[in-house]
Amino acid sequence: MNTPRHRSALLAVAGTALVLSLTACQSDGDSASSATPAATVAASAASARPAGEKGTGTSGGTGSADSARSTGSKDSAGPAGSGGSSGSGGSSGSAGATGERASASAPLCTAGNVTVSAATQDGPPYTHIVLTARNTSSHACRLTGFPHIQFLESHKQDVPAVAKSKPAAPVVLTPGAPAYALVKLSDGGIDEDNEPVSAFSVQLEGDPTVIAVTAPGSEGIAVDPAKALTGYWTPELREGADDF
Known part of the structure; x- marks a missing residue:
């Protein structure tokens, strides 16, 4: 309880x-x-x-x-x-492309920056001479085409050029560098209509200036105007292409 x-x-x-x-x-x-x-x-x-x-x-x-x-x-x-x-x-x-552009941009060679001289190319009978164009300037220049030659006052037309001697690339002359052109005077035959030449005129492509060139040898050279031919300007004479 x-x-x-x-x-x-x-x-x-x-x-x-x-x-x-x-x-x-x-x-x-x-x-x-x-x-x-x-x-x-x-x-x-x-x-x-x-x-x-x-x-x-x-x-x-x-x-x-x-x-x-x-x-x-x-x-x-x-x-x-x-x-x-x-x-x-x-x-x-791609110096190739750059070099080509530089070559293309070089000014044309003129009588003011190039001297032209002549020398016999072979022995008697002297059928060929070699023209030498030398860059006397302080800059590069382009030498195009072939020398425009007139040997005689009686023949005003230029000596024809031989197409096979044309170089594949443009000829660019650095300062002091030469280029050459082979020139045929005659076939060397006694029955040819040869004429004596002591000096002749040359013009460069693109330049109307006439360059007076003294013929090589003490008696000058004998030229048959009907047989005369010239090659293109090249950095060196090439066997085959410059044989004519």
Whole structure:
């Protein structure tokens, strides 16, 4: 039989237990609620972040990597670019093309920067002479075509040129450099209509100036106007092409 004192004690014990239970629940609830908002904030912040900005730290690292890559590619592009320009310089090392352009841009040789002389080419009977045109200027010049020769006042037409002696490339004379043209005077026969020539005139292609050339030998040369021929200007006499 429960007395009032026993009931009071039981009630006091039950109340204490209830208070402790409630305190424990509240404590658990507080820690859960305090953890939940933090997790919720972090999750919300993560979900609220735009996809492109996801992981700002990573993006910062990626930015550094990108800038490093772009710096690297810029550095590598620098040498590649210069390598390219050196490659195009080899387009200058395509020195062939550059040389041809330089040859094409050289001015024509004229009587003002070229001297012309004559020498016998073979022994008696002297049927050929060799003309030498030498660049006496301080710059390169282009010697085109063949010498326009007139041996006699009675024959005003130029001596015909032999087509097979035409060189494949333009003749460019650097300062002091010579070019040659073989000239046939006659067939060397005693029955030819040869005439003595002590001097004759030569004109260069593209220049109307008449150059007076002294004939080689103390007695000059014997010329048959009907048999006379001239070759083109070449850097050297070529066997075959200049045999006529």
